[in-house]
Amino acid sequence: MQNTPSRRKFLKQSTAVAASAAIATNVARTAHAxxxxxxxxxxxxxxxxxxxxATNIMNTKGNVKLVAVADAFQNKAEYAVKRLAQSHQDKVAVPQDQIFAGLDAYKKAIDVDCDLVVIATPPGFKPQQFEYAIEKNRHVFMEKPVASDAPGVQRVLAAVEASKKKNRMVGIGLQRRHEPRYMETIKRIHDGAIGDVITQRVYWNGSGIWYRNRDKDMTEMAFQTNNWYHFNWLSGDQICEQHIHNLDVGCWVKDAYPVECNGMGGREMREGGDATKSQIFDHTFCEYTFADGSKMFSQGRHLAGGWNHVGxxxxxxxxxxxxxxxxEGENPWKFTGKSENGHQQEQHDLIEALMRGDIYNEGEIGAKSTFTAILGREACYSGKVIKWDDLMQKGANLSPGIDEYTLESDPPVMPGDDGKYPVPVPGKHSPFA
Incomplete structure (x- = not known):
């Protein structure tokens, strides 16, 4: 540990040791100082x-202090501070004038004197928030996925490059990469334990997700922001929001990202009741192809009464x-170590690295794994084979003008006269601008 003045200099100016790791799997696992x-x-x-x-950060051994929060809605911001103070009173110091609300509230919070910014907003809002945090020289922990469309991923990748030049920490909420059981197993795979990987199967099959009905006097933008999972421009659909974890593991195993994808999907249970006020599919199936010709087959579902499995x-x-x-096979092995909670371990690793004066950057992993999910979504929506490079270069912008949105703005999709929202139709949908 360096002395306090030097540590503050590191946190504020990043003049400390250069990056010692590019991804979390290389972060030294020392005792939490x-x-x-x-x-x-x-x-x-x-x-x-x-x-x-926030809770996970406050559970670390670091001398951390929550000093501001921001949310689209005032009541949610205030409630979060109240609950966090109940469990970690000595680590919460958020005055009322540093509880910010609105779609531009992120700027006010980031402008507060701080070292680290946690971004856990709907994916559609993250690119501009991440950009601003890096512009203001903050370290960042950002939840996955990091965007909902190709232009958003491009913005994140550009900001990642800026973060590297500024020696900024960027952690991404793909917590499996911080779990010893995954880390050790995939290291063995990379060392040849199962030979050449030729096929993978990844699943996030569950029974459903929450739906929030419209509150009285809510604007359309407020309704969609509050109900963000059900709008593609905000969430990127289930394949992005949840299934990204499994897709990320598949790409980690291959140490590569797919070059193309074809897929299929649709809506069965979302064709009735309040769920019709939703754009997202409730089932997807993808066939991803890597440059070496190997395949990754993907299932993502929200279907009650079906086979539920995540793995x-x-x-x-x-x-x-x-x-x-x-x-299993020629080199059988089973992990027998301690299975750490990934959400907690990723914050142990992040805070510990900051305390040591080390920097690692998971931003590119977060962006490319997000784009893997977007590639699959657009293959399912269109019913066509979509190539990575084509979508990255020409993918449609789902929310033009998003930097200027307020809760009074019209969102990029509006309901029809029947109250329903436009839904992608395979064979007709185009993923390109």
Missing amino acids: AGSDEIKFVVIGCGGRGSGA EYAHGTKGSSDPSGTI
């Missing part, structure tokens, strides 16, 4: 993951693996 220097952080987006990440499987020329801890 109890530093004497304070790390001030702010939270943008006070929902479940924003409050959860990943890799098949190679010498065996097969569940990357969460087992290998």
Whole structure:
């Protein structure tokens, strides 16, 4: 541990040691040092993951202090501060004038004197918020996915490059990359334990997701922002919002990203009741192809009464693996270590690295794994084979003008006369601008 003045200089000016790791799997796992220097952080987006990440940060051995929050809605921001103060009173110092609300509230929170920014807003809003945090020289932890369309991913990638030049920490909420069971298993796969990986299967099949009905006097933008999961420009659909975890593991196993995808999907249970006021599919199936010709098959579902399963499987020329801890075939092995909680471990790693004066940057991983999910979504929506490079270069912007949106603005999609929202139709939908 360096002395306090030097540590503050590192946090504020990034003049400390150059990056010692490019991804979280290379972060040294030392004991969580109890530093004497304070790390001030702010939270943008006070929902479940924003409050959860804040709790995880405050559960570390770091000398951390929550100093501001921002959310689209005042009541959610205030409620988050109240609950966090109840559980971590000594680590919450948020005055009333640093509880910000509105779609531009993120700027006010980031402008507060702080070291670290937690971004846990709907994916459609993240690119501009991440840009602003890096512009203001903050370290960042950003939940996945990091965007909802190709232009958003491009913005994130550009900001990632800026963060590297400024020696800024960027952590991404793909927590499996911080879990020892995945880390050790995938290291063995990379070392040849199952030979050449030729096929993978990844799943996020569940029974459904929440739906929030419109409150009285709510604007259309406020309704969609509050009900963000059900609008593609905000969430990117289930394949982005949840299934990204499994797709990320598949890309990690291959140490590569797919070059193309074809897929299919649609809506069965979302064709009735309030769920018709939603754009997203309730089932998708994708066939991803990597440059070496190997395949990754993907299932994502929100169907009550179906087969529910979340997991990943890799098949190679010498065996097969569940990357969460087992290998079968010529080199059988099973993880027997301690299974850490990924959400907590990623914050241990992040805060510990800041305290040591180290920097790692997961931003490119977050952007490319997000884009893998977007590629699959557009293949399912269009019913066509979509190539990575084509979509990255020509993918449609789902929310033009988003930087200027307020809760009074008209969102980029509006309901028809029947109250329903436009839904992609395979064979007719175009993923390109």
